[in-house]
Amino acid sequence: MHASKRSSLLCPNCRTLVSRSAAVCPGCGMKNPGSIWKDNIFTRGTGRGDGILRLILVANVAMYAISVMIDIGSTAFSGSPFHFLSPSSDSLLVLGSTGTIPLFRLHRWWSLVSASYLHGSLLHIVFNMIALHQLGPLLIREYGTNRMIAIYTLSGIGGFILSALFGVRFTIGASAAVCGLIGAALYYGKSRGGAYGNAIYSQLGGWAVGIFLFGFMVPGINNWGHAGGMLTGALAGYLLGYQERSRETIGHTLLSMACLVGTGLVLAWSIVNGAVFFFMASG
Numbered sequence: 001m002h003a004s005k006r007s008s009l010l011c012p013n014c015r016t017l018v019s020r021s022a023a024v025c026p027g028c029g030m031k032n033p034g035s036i037w038k039d040n041i042f043t044r045g046t047g048r049g050d051g052i053l054r055l056i057l058v059a060n061v062a063m064y065a066i067s068v069m070i071d072i073g074s075t076a077f078s079g080s081p082f083h084f085l086s087p088s089s090d091s092l093l094v095l096g097s098t099g100t101i102p103l104f105r106l107h108r109w110w111s112l113v114s115a116s117y118l119h120g121s122l123l124h125i126v127f128n129m130i131a132l133h134q135l136g137p138l139l140i141r142e143y144g145t146n147r148m149i150a151i152y153t154l155s156g157i158g159g160f161i162l163s164a165l166f167g168v169r170f171t172i173g174a175s176a177a178v179c180g181l182i183g184a185a186l187y188y189g190k191s192r193g194g195a196y197g198n199a200i201y202s203q204l205g206g207w208a209v210g211i212f213l214f215g216f217m218v219p220g221i222n223n224w225g226h227a228g229g230m231l232t233g234a235l236a237g238y239l240l241g242y243q244e245r246s247r248e249t250i251g252h253t254l255l256s257m258a259c260l261v262g263t264g265l266v267l268a269w270s271i272v273n274g275a276v277f278f279f280m281a282s283g
Contacts, residue, residue, distance in 0.1 A: 052145055053136040056152070057129055059267065060174055063117040064125045066271060067091045070278040085122040092118055092172055094277040096270045098160045099170040113266040116156035118172040128174040135181040138200070142188050143240065144248040146256035148181075151236045153259035155180015158232025163224035175211075176225040180233030182208055187237040192244065 018025050067087035093102070096114025103109060119125035139148040159176025182204050189201030208230065215221035240252065 050137075052149060053133070053140070056136075057132065059263075060117050060119070060125060060129060060132075063095065063114075063267065063270070064119050066274055067095050067118055070095075070274045071281060086120055087118075089170075090277070091274070092120070093170075094273045096266070096273070097170050097172045098164065099168050100164050101169050103164050110266045110269060112157045112160050113153070113263055114270045115160055115172045116153075116174050116177045117263075117267060117270075119174070120172060124173060128178055131178045132174065132181070135178065135185065138185060139181050142244075143184065143237065143242050144252065146248050146252040147236075147240045147242075149256040149259050150240065150252065151180055151184045151233050152177045153263060154236050155183065155229040155233040159222075159225040159227075159229030162228025162231075163222050166224045168222055168224055171222045171225055173222070173225075175222070176229035179208075179211065179226045179229035180236070182211075183230035183233030183235075184237035186230075187234040188242050191238075192242075 064087075068085055068091075071088045071091040089097075095118055096102075096108070096111040097118060098108070098111035098115035102111045119128065136148065139151065143151065156174070156177035159179065160171060163171055163176075185200055185204050186208065189197045189199070189204065191197070192200075211226055212223060215223040215226060
């Protein structure tokens with residue numbers, strides 16, 4: 001009997017007694033009901049989605065490196081950890097920082113995409129990429145790769161639009177897009193319910209509160225961008241649906257392809273602008 005108890009558990013969704021190794025709960029159909037207790041909810045396998053996460057991470061790192069190299073600002077080697085290896089304002093502007101001035105004065109609407117791949121310091125990009133590395137696998141598992149790409153891209157755009165409407169003059173960073181992943185995960189956790197859904201909602205709710213508290217305590221944090229990204233992510237999660245309710249469709253695939261191609265074109269244009277700026281500055 002003791003061994004039997006160790007080999008079975010209550011399904012975290014419907015509380016039916018199932019084997020730990022069961023592929024599907026007979027009571028509610030939840031896949032791998034025993035996995036929640038042996039795997040971290042943020043790091044369970046993502047299969048083919050690993051490649052797209054690496055691509056996003058590499059693109060962020062590459063754009064950060066370019067922003068530093070084309071015009072190293074006076075604060076690049078500042079002793080402050082918040083400004084160490086900081087690109088100059090000119091570098092960030094030509095590469096596609098966004099805000100009221102780039103959008104409404106310079107009409108650089110493409111900066112709504114490029115700004116998500118630019119960062120103001122080494123610490124800035126490290127924090128954002130760690131968060132993406134933690135959240136990405138969860139979103140890919142529960143929404144699928146195509147919907148994760150769409151949520152990430154649209155959340156960055158939505159966050160920057162809201163922050164511009166509230167008067168943020170210049171802004172950069174992947175945090176609006178990352179907050180979109182949090183928003184989508186919060187919607188998923190609340191909508192799904194059960195022990196698993198509630199665990200996600202509770203843990204990421206703590207992340208969300210922490211992000212906004214940090215934003216109020218540290219000057220220069222774009223809280224409007226964070227809020228806009230989170231709201232956009234939650235709305236996208238609701239509109240696109242998640243795996244347990246609906247499988248990915250051709251529409252999701254086309255949307256993700258549009259996001260990837262659009263982002264690629266914008267970043268290519270951003271690099272061209274940076275190269276022109278570099279050669280003009282060198283001359």
